[in-house]
Amino acid sequence: MQPSNFVKIKDPIYGYIEIEEDDDVKTIINSVLFHRLENVIQTSYSSVYPSSVHNRFIHSIGVYYLGSLAIKGIEKNCDDKIKKEIEEYKRTFKLACLLHDLGHSPFSHTGEVYYDYVKETPWDRLMKELSDEEFDNDGNNLGKHPGAAHERMSALESIIAFKSYIQEKQRSFFVRCIIGLKYKNKTDIRNCFIELLNSSTIDVDKLDYLIRDRYFTGFKSVSIDYERLLGSVCIVKNNDDEYILGFTKTGLSTLESVILAHDMERKWIQGHPVIQYECFLLDSIIYKIVKKYKEQNIELFSLEALTEKGLTCGDGKVVRLLSDADILFTAKNELYDSNAVQEYFNRDKRKRSLCDYSGVL
Numbered sequence: 001m002q003p004s005n006f007v008k009i010k011d012p013i014y015g016y017i018e019i020e021e022d023d024d025v026k027t028i029i030n031s032v033l034f035h036r037l038e039n040v041i042q043t044s045y046s047s048v049y050p051s052s053v054h055n056r057f058i059h060s061i062g063v064y065y066l067g068s069l070a071i072k073g074i075e076k077n078c079d080d081k082i083k084k085e086i087e088e089y090k091r092t093f094k095l096a097c098l099l100h101d102l103g104h105s106p107f108s109h110t111g112e113v114y115y116d117y118v119k120e121t122p123w124d125r126l127m128k129e130l131s132d133e134e135f136d137n138d139g140n141n142l143g144k145h146p147g148a149a150h151e152r153m154s155a156l157e158s159i160i161a162f163k164s165y166i167q168e169k170q171r172s173f174f175v176r177c178i179i180g181l182k183y184k185n186k187t188d189i190r191n192c193f194i195e196l197l198n199s200s201t202i203d204v205d206k207l208d209y210l211i212r213d214r215y216f217t218g219f220k221s222v223s224i225d226y227e228r229l230l231g232s233v234c235i236v237k238n239n240d241d242e243y244i245l246g247f248t249k250t251g252l253s254t255l256e257s258v259i260l261a262h263d264m265e266r267k268w269i270q271g272h273p274v275i276q277y278e279c280f281l282l283d284s285i286i287y288k289i290v291k292k293y294k295e296q297n298i299e300l301f302s303l304e305a306l307t308e309k310g311l312t313c314g315d316g317k318v319v320r321l322l323s324d325a326d327i328l329f330t331a332k333n334e335l336y337d338s339n340a341v342q343e344y345f346n347r348d349k350r351k352r353s354l355c356d357y358s359g360v361l
Contacts, residue, residue, distance in 0.1 A: 009061060013211055017065045022091065024165040028098060029061070032308050032321065033161055039323035040104050042209070045269055047278040049217035056101045056108065059208055063197075066204040067097035069230040070196055077234035077248055085189050086235070092170045093193045096177035099162065100197060100205060103153030103306060106327045110282045112150040114290050114301035121145075122152040122303065129159055132172045139181055147179025147198070154178055157303060192235050192245040202258050204230075210261045213269070221264045222257045229254040277350065284340035285331050292334070 007026055008016045019025055028034055037056035045052040071090050075083055103122070105111035115122055123145045127136050139146050147155075155175040159166065166174050173190055176182070180198030182191045197203055207226055214221045232251025238244055247255060269275065293300040296314050300322070305311040310320025319326065331341045343350045 011058065011062060011065070013062065013208075013215055014065055017061060022094075024162075025064070025095070025098060028095075028162060028165065031161075033102060033157070033306070034060070034099075036306065036321045036323055037101065037104065039321075039325055040106060040108060041324055042108060043213060044107060044110055044279050044282065045213070045217055045275055048272050048274050049219065049269070051218060052213065052216045054212055054216045056104050059212060060098055060101050062208040062212060063100060063205050064094060064098040066208055066226065066230060067094050067197065069227065070204055070233045073231045073233035074235055077232070078236075082189070082235050086193075089170070089173065089190060089193055092166060092174050093177060093197065095162075095166060096174050097197055097204060099154060099158040100178045101150065101154055102161075103155075103157040103303070104150045105153070105301060106322060106324045107282050107286070109148075109150070110279050111286050111301065111327070112148065112153070114286065115149040115153050117290070118299045118302055122149070122156045125303070126152060126156050126159075126175065129156065130172050130175065134183075135172045135175070135181075138184055146181040151179045151198070153303065153306075157306060160303075161307075186240070186242045189235065189243040192243055195245050196233070202255065206262065207258065210258065210265060213265060214261065217269060219265075219269060221261045224257050224261055225254045229258065278344070281340050281344045281350075282327075285335065285338075285344060286327060288335055288338060288340070289327060289330050 007019045009019065009029075011017050019029070035057065037060060040056045042054045042056055042059050043052055071086075071094070074086065078086075103115075105115060123139070127139075130136075145152065155178040158178070159171055159175060163171075173193075176190070177194050177197045180194060182194050195203065197205060207224070207229070210221075211224055211226060213219070214224075229247070229251045232248040232254075234246050234248055235243055236246050290300050293313075298311065298313055300311070300319065302311060305319045305322040308320055310318040312318050331344070335341050
């Protein structure tokens with residue numbers, strides 16, 4: 001018989017994802033903050049691929065699952081010394097995988113830029129929450145804030161809402177995993193975990209969205225054998241005594257598939273002119289809504305608007321658990337006469353390039 005606290009989540013990509021070792025994970029998944037992600041679409045590809053309506057909720061669980069597989073791969077491929085060194089970091093890394101998108105904005109990447117158009121940015125608040133001199137120095141010496149805007153917001157919301165689930169001495173490490181901020185000390189083994197979740201090349205976040213986007217769009221990209229790839233993950237020391245993340249030779253063929261899949265998605269899906277046009281319309285709509293609230297001295301794209309308590313407006317209205325539906329509702333009811341809203345809801349009104357018309361061109 002399965003233990004009473006045993007939970008399975010059915011995923012169309014990975015089958016049953018089993019969550020049994022950590023009650024905190026189940027508490028987080030069941031929370032109202034995490035379920036907000038069910039109402040935040042993963043991509044803006046549906047204008048070309050109508051079935052791509054998957055959300056940040058299932059993506060986050062997928063990244064958690066792949067992160068768990070990567071840990072198993074490291075333990076299988078590394079010696080006892082490394083196994084002992086990483087033991088205390090495994091749980092925090094997996095929590096970072098689960099929560100890495102908690103603060104994603106409505107319509108995902110299209111809306112996240114507005115997180116930084118507030119008086120006190122997520123980065124400013126992160127530094128106050130952590131109060132970690134090493135973190136401040138490493139982050140402020142880059143010339144720009146580390147990570148994407150939604151990553152900084154996700155880290156901020158997570159360490160406030162789920163602070164009790166993250167060991168105090170590992171909160172900076174948790175945040176670094178989400179925003180991709182490595183330690184200056186290159187011999188620090190924690191850098192391998194940071195790179196495993198947030199890197200410029202291959203990580204479990206990118207791996208899940210490549211596999212998931214391929215499935216839900218129906219785009220015939222290359223297939224990725226994620227089990228083979230993550231089963232080959234290892235941590236090794238180079239000649240400079242630095243820990244680096246690597247893959248055994250069994251994963252080499254799959255590495256090429258990941259790189260090819262990433263390039264194909266950027267070129268043929270993300271760069272599609274119809275998708276780019278829809279993102280432009282959404283950005284125009286969100287800008288108008290943000291401006292409308294700003295005129296009332298209300299910062300709509302703030303941490304408070306993502307919470308259950310919510311953001312109280314001047315008329316007594318409360319914006320809480322901000323998601324895609326809130327943006328569309330406001331657009332339809334308060335901005336419907338604008339060109340961007342008209343074009344977004346009525347495709348016949350959208351502008352088209354000359355080469356889209358049949359005839360002499």
